Amino acid sequence: MSNSQAIFLQKGSFCSSSIVSPQVGLCRSNYPQLLARKEHNLQLRSFKFPGRLQVHCVMEKETNLSSSRLVDTVTESLQEADVREPSVSTILMNFENKFDPYDAMSVPLYQTATFKQPSATENGPYDYTRSGNPTRDVLESLLANLDKGDRALCFTSGMAALAAVSHLFGTGDEIVAGDDIYGGSDRLLSQVIPRSGIVVKRANTSSLEEVASAVGPQTKLVWLESPTNPRQQISDIRVSLLWSLQKIAEIAHANGALLLVDNSIMSPVLSRPLELGADIVMHSATKFIAGHSDLMAGVLVVKGERSDNPNSSTLYLPVLG
Structure with a gap:
């Protein structure tokens, strides 16, 4: 499924839609007979998704079904589903470093004891590393998340x-x-x-x-x-x-x-x-x-x-x- 919420299936090919759920195993269908002509038979609204939907097709000739009722139904079902919390690996791989304005993949090490202030009457976000440091803030945020x-x-x-x-x-x-x-x-x-x-x-x-x-x-x-x-x-x-x-x-x-x-x-x-x-x-x-x-x-x-x-x-x- 793309960002435009369109599903592309090969016309006339055998397509399997794998719906992972405690209640539903594997739902297979032939595109022309079921997905296009009798898509209401899928009754996707009754499925309880854990947040993962896989559609596997052999792409030779694409047919855009972005306006299909099937797409709308799948989208609504996924929005209503209970998405499981990310694993430790996912958190570590996708952690957002909101403390670095340049979004560096490797967190910069701010090896300084003191920080320069804007003026004698203004204080910046950091002044002394013992009380605060951008690198430590990243670590603390990640550990709290974990x-x-x-x-x-x-x-x-x-x-x-x-x-x-x-x-x-x-x-x-x-x-x-x-x-x-x-x-x-x-x-x-x-x-x-x-x-x-x-x-x-x-x-x-x-x-x-x-x-x-x-x-x-x-x-x-x-x-x-x-x-x-x-x-x-x-x-x-x-x-x-x-x-x-x-x-x-x-x-x-x-x-x-x-x-x-x-x-x-x-x-x-x-x-x-x-x-x-x-x-x-x-x-x-x-x-x-x-x-x-x-x-x-x-x-x-x-x-x-x-x-x-x-x-x-x-x-x-x-x-x-």
């Missing part, structure tokens, strides 16, 4: 990202964390965060009963990895959220408790915790996302009202880097 989030924040390491999360809480707040987590995270939780007066509780996150008993009125964050690093234990995020939402809603949610998932091992290619109900997803991009042991980076991805939290985007990122 994770189905509304905002991504990139840091110099995964531990810097987790440290930024810890600054959302203060004296007397509680964090319930898994007892099998990455060594750097473990040291942050056991040796650094408690110095700020934050109480850290540990629980086996593969046991819903332990998580439920650990969460209390002062709990502000549930912190887990799935799978864990390095033992590869699995926390069933969907079931854990059901417990959190249904069994502990008055305790956890009334106190603004968040669920943070360290998704460094799986990456958005294999798991998207935000779709399962997580509030914050953290990636140590040094690992799966980078994949070549040649850089260090950390990412936080948030969704919904959390993406507009001024503390995370306008304060903690510029200050903590």
